[in-house]
Amino acid sequence: xxxxxxxxxxxxxxxxxxxxxxxxxxxxxxxxxxxxxxxxxxxxxxxxxxxxxxxxxxxxxxxxxxxxxxxxxxxxxxxxxxxxxxxxxxxxxxxxxxxxxxxxxxxxxxxxxxxxxxxxxxxxxxxxxxxxxxxxxxxxxxxxxxxxxxxxxxxxxxxxxxxxxxxxxxxxxxxxxxxxxx
Ligand SMILES: [Zn+2]
Numbered sequence: 001x002x003x004x005x006x007x008x009x010x011x012x013x014x015x016x017x018x019x020x021x022x023x024x025x026x027x028x029x030x031x032x033x034x035x036x037x038x039x040x041x042x043x044x045x046x047x048x049x050x051x052x053x054x055x056x057x058x059x060x061x062x063x064x065x066x067x068x069x070x071x072x073x074x075x076x077x078x079x080x081x082x083x084x085x086x087x088x089x090x091x092x093x094x095x096x097x098x099x100x101x102x103x104x105x106x107x108x109x110x111x112x113x114x115x116x117x118x119x120x121x122x123x124x125x126x127x128x129x130x131x132x133x134x135x136x137x138x139x140x141x142x143x144x145x146x147x148x149x150x151x152x153x154x155x156x157x158x159x160x161x162x163x164x165x166x167x168x169x170x171x172x173x174x175x176x177x178x179x180x181x182x
Pocket of ligand 1: 021032034035036138139140155
């Protein structure tokens, strides 16, 4: 069984193609590298499957973009060999080198956006997230290998139109997850 990674997310399904937060969403100068699951700040993030924590690293920072808060990414290798990056966490409670079971908590969601610093000069999808009151989310990427291909990559987006060879669409994977209450 694959666990739904955010029990408190507003939706228990990944966004449909083309929707905000969907995989490879067209954001004009950039494309979305993963899938976003919108959830309140402080929501627990669970490991969907048994995995080995490879890396914990900063993901967004106000030193890079003023409208970003500091959030972290947890990179996990699954038994299948695929690599998940679970990002936009405010607090991470796991350390690299640890093997954990499916359903283990790994941290808590933060607010990736600082709405007071989003302006009409910010990217349109950022302005839309603020209008929709969705400044906090789990950003999930799926890669065939580690380290992921991060050429032309920043904050969960690739600044290129072609999908990198190592990147996968996590939509179907998340569709097969089982929410805790089922
Ligand atoms: Zn995202």
